[in-house]
């Protein structure tokens with residue numbers, strides 16, 4: 569049985585969402601962050617040497633890293649759904665946005681969160697450059713979802729699932745005013761209305777306000 573180990577308010581919400589979109593059987597185990605450090609608790613850290621969410625177990629397999637887990641679940645249980653094949657005209661877009669989500673947007677927001685915690689001067693060059701790069705990432709997403717319904721094009725794919733956390737729940741840790749990016753807000757309205765997203769959030773983080781605007 570596939571088990572999704574979900575750390576509250578974390579990137580593992582992607583995996584719960586993916587399982588709900590696919591409608592596959594899975595067991596959900598929830599863990600709570602340490603209230604002071606906000607880090608994963610010891611029993612979560614013991615699951616995998618990296619000690620970070622998400623982690624899934626499936627039989628003897630223990631797998632971490634969002635992208636790897638998403639690809640694993642799609643390959644084993646997806647039956648061709650939520651991905652574009654290499655012969656699809658939007659295949660390269662799909663790949664780009666799938667990897668952009670964690671490789672650029674989430675990485676940038678994480679760096680910004682840490683720099684902000686250092687209480688640097690507002691004109692600190694690293695802070696200014698990092699903020700500019702995250703703004704640029706939001707600009708790119710906004711332009712993409714102005715021209716396309718979803719990141720890969722007309723189909724909802726795992727690229728949308730990968731980016732969801734950074735546009736929403738991540739803003740509990742690194743607040744980001746989306747006023748400058750109205751197409752991102754409209755896009756969040758589209759994906760945030762999906763029944764599978766609603767179910768996943770309610771199962772993973774019951775009662776959490778969804779940051780969709």
Ligand SMILES: N[C@@H](CCC(=O)N[C@@H](CS)C(=O)NCC(=O)O)C(=O)O
Pocket residue numbers: 575577578579580606607608609619620621622632633634635670
């Ligand atoms: N690139 C990794 C990032 C993993 C990561 O940083 N997870 C955070 C949750 S958002 C975490 O576990 N934080 C708690 C901790 O490090 O103890 C992935 O996508 O799986």
